[in-house]
Amino acid sequence: MLRILGRASSINVRKVLWACAEIDVPFEREDWGAGFKPTDVPEFLALNPNAMVPVIQDGDFTLWESNAIIRYLALCYGEAALYPIDARARAGVDQWIDWQASDLNRSWIYPFMSLARHSPSHQDSQALAAGCVEWARHMQILNRQLEATGAYVAGNEFSLADIPIGLSVNRKRPVNTPTELQH
Known part of the structure; x- marks a missing residue:
């Protein structure tokens, strides 16, 4: 069974949880990271030298970096609709x-x-204002793309691209997928 190491409140762990829910991959999740098991211990560093979540273990295979993980899951367990x-x-x-x-x-x-x-x-007000301007500019880019495709980021169907972008846009909103709630 797939093992996911990372706290469910992490946006990057949530990418993996959402992908598992879409692909219907069973998994076990362990809380690692801020407020839980520390990631700077030898046991975790042996899995990810960056001391960051998420990490997955699929049998004897270990992988870190959330976007690499969701691509791997789609290739191994998914269907072409998510990752053509x-x-x-695919590009x-x-x-x-x-x-x-x-x-x-x-x-x-x-x-x-x-x-x-x-x-x-x-708390620098100028840096905050500049960040908000940049965020708005990127939201305009995304808006134009969604208007062009009619609903989804990379085309006319839901794909793997919608997971990380959806979570970035709704940064503080919980996923609450049925699979996530079970683990």
Whole structure:
């Protein structure tokens, strides 16, 4: 059975949980990370030298990095609708997954740390304003894409790309999928 290491409140763990729910992959989850088992211990560092969640273990195979994990799950357990076989269609999904990890995430991190986490080191009003402008710019890009496709990020059907982007847009909203609630 698939083993997922990471706390369910982590956006990156939630990507994996959502993918498992979409693909109907059974799993066991263990709480690791902030507020739970520490990730800077030798046991965890042997699995992920970055000391970050999530990590999966699928038999004797270990993988870290949430976007790599959801791609792996779709390839191993999913169907082509989530992660197309056609190279061009897959590239379209990949570009939006990568956009989420780089551009979109960078744009919301300062406002999120300032407004949601109340981080003392993220209280510069000019940096906050600049972050909000960047977030709005990226939301306009996403809006135009959704208008062009009619509903989904990478085309006219739900795909793997919708998972990370959906979670970034609804950063504080819980997933609460049936599979997540069981674990």
